[in-house]
Amino acid sequence: MFEFELIARSGATAARAGIFHTPHGDLLTPVFAPVGTQGTVKAVTPAQLKELGTSLVLANTYHLYLRPGDELVKELGGLHEFMRWPGPILTDSGGFQVFSLSDTRKIDDDGVTFKSHIDGSMHRFTPEKSIEIQNNLGADIIMAFDECPPPLDRDYNEIALARTHAWAARCREHHRRGEQALFGIVQGGIFPDLREQSAEFLMELDFPGYAIGGLAVGETKAQMQATVEVVNSFLPENKPRYLMGVGSPEDLVNGVMRGVDIFDCVLPTRLARNAAALTRTGRLNMKNAQYARDGGPVEEGCACYCCANFTRAYIRHLIVAKEILAATLLTIHNIHLLLTLMREMRAAIVEGTFESHAASFLENYRPVGQNS
């Protein structure tokens, strides 16, 4: 279980193609995971996700702990059964959401006390509690509880790193379920020496996979890429590497190029609910008046259900008329694009054409903003 087979490498870059075996199926890496925060990838059914070729779905421990409660999910057969996702699931540790969503919090060396963003009730996560919740949810891949400091703050990162490492050891110790792979999370902001220290510490604990945390939250793209490169230069070849919370088309290409195997991001689904379409050349705001009479598909040449059937004019009409179907169709398109990009990159790695494939993609792509 949780064996990671390396199938191919791109000679000129750090990109690799692999297979990560999980109890709910194989992940063909590099892979992108759509996010199902509250036990549903927003605006689509599991059947639609399946049709898109989705393999891995992420769910959020913080949200599911608060609502409907991990005990209830366990009682009803675990998260796979609850949300009816038959494939692999990954849950985060809840750490990032505690730091970004909850109203107030008190961090000490033992854990974090926080106020629910839903009803203001007080709760406490410790490394052990996070593992217990994730054990109840029953995802295939679970994450160590970590602290997520701003990536540019050296002092904070030094203090947080010590805590994150102690917590990683406690998570490793507390997790006993063999059918769930616990990944360690490398922290350390944009500081190479901290990242090295973190990678070394976690490798000592011998996790079945490693995540790169604390990025895509304020640093530049160049800083993100440099950090990914540094971390992956330390991580073992024979374990999957997961870049957390990253998922714009250009970030996926840049991440794969630097040796990342797993990605997740709310970007495709959140953009879809905000009327934006991802394409191979950049983003489109489908609400723009220029699409009002446009009889073409959202993206020319795209084979997804949205593009194979509907016009830009119709999608824009749905958006203007505030119809739910707009979110559903754009979600389908955006996820389809990212999953297709991942499959194409994997094929290019296997065929030995990844370097030119990636270069050509990046040349045609106009990115928007920073970490967006």
Added chain:
Amino acid sequence: MFEFELIARSGATAARAGIFHTPHGDLLTPVFAPVGTQGTVKAVTPAQLKELGTSLVLANTYHLYLRPGDELVKELGGLHEFMRWPGPILTDSGGFQVFSLSDTRKIDDDGVTFKSHIDGSMHRFTPEKSIEIQNNLGADIIMAFDECPPPLDRDYNEIALARTHAWAARCREHHRRGEQALFGIVQGGIFPDLREQSAEFLMELDFPGYAIGGLAVGETKAQMQATVEVVNSFLPENKPRYLMGVGSPEDLVNGVMRGVDIFDCVLPTRLARNAAALTRTGRLNMKNAQYARDGGPVEEGCACYCCANFTRAYIRHLIVAKEILAATLLTIHNIHLLLTLMREMRAAIVEGTFESHAASFLENYRPVGQNS
């Protein structure tokens, strides 16, 4: 085109099974049409509608005229192509929405001037304009422009009926497209003599189908049923009869029993977005705390995608968490139930068991409120 074949009758009731031939396929009657007000049945894709066995979909002329505009829909190939519904479509005349939705209005013998509920702009519908819009939209079944008075107001109904009749004649005259069947609408409130007068007048104009309008807007269930009985006693046997805006399970059974062939209603889709499930025994508010830990399906024995996969606990979680998927899954369930009821009634009519089938259904069903 638009031939109505009567296949079977229930001896003891007025129920009948038929086939109405349209350019986009046959309607096996009695049939229920989900409503796609703005060119989408809210919260589901055409593929999902198809999978549910939907044959007829209704769209609203008033809404599509205002947004995105019937000219644009025509330019993009008509409503079937625009919303990608390959089967039969029915559009209403816009009359009912002008009277119920628009902010201000001035009715004269020539037409109605009204203010858009979207942007306050002023517009005018005449019988000719309604037909032109419906010609642009291109539905298989289109409706004569009528006035919809409160069903209990005798004086208003008398005045309105004269206007509705004059307008019906003008619609009949103005409509020239053979691939669209124009139905006349019988009005007259709850007053049998007015209804008779209306049916006789419209039959003189020889429409390919007749609707019963002005019901489900304030009268009692008994008054509605009595009116349906009266109207159908006058309408010709060889033309389809359409009871507008009616669609609760008990109203469908009572309507079929009284000889109605076509129904439409926002009920299954609107209830779904308000967390209510229709079942064979009544309505369930899926937000209720009693479902929080309920591992059963929304409706035991139901074969729809929602019930075949998800628990009441999951549906309730989606509702409480304000997830779009709740609306989608309950919409699927509610439409599935109504379409299944219609198919079962049709089979019972053909098999000669309709009377007992209907009696047994009504005996088990607990209706909720009035016209709701």
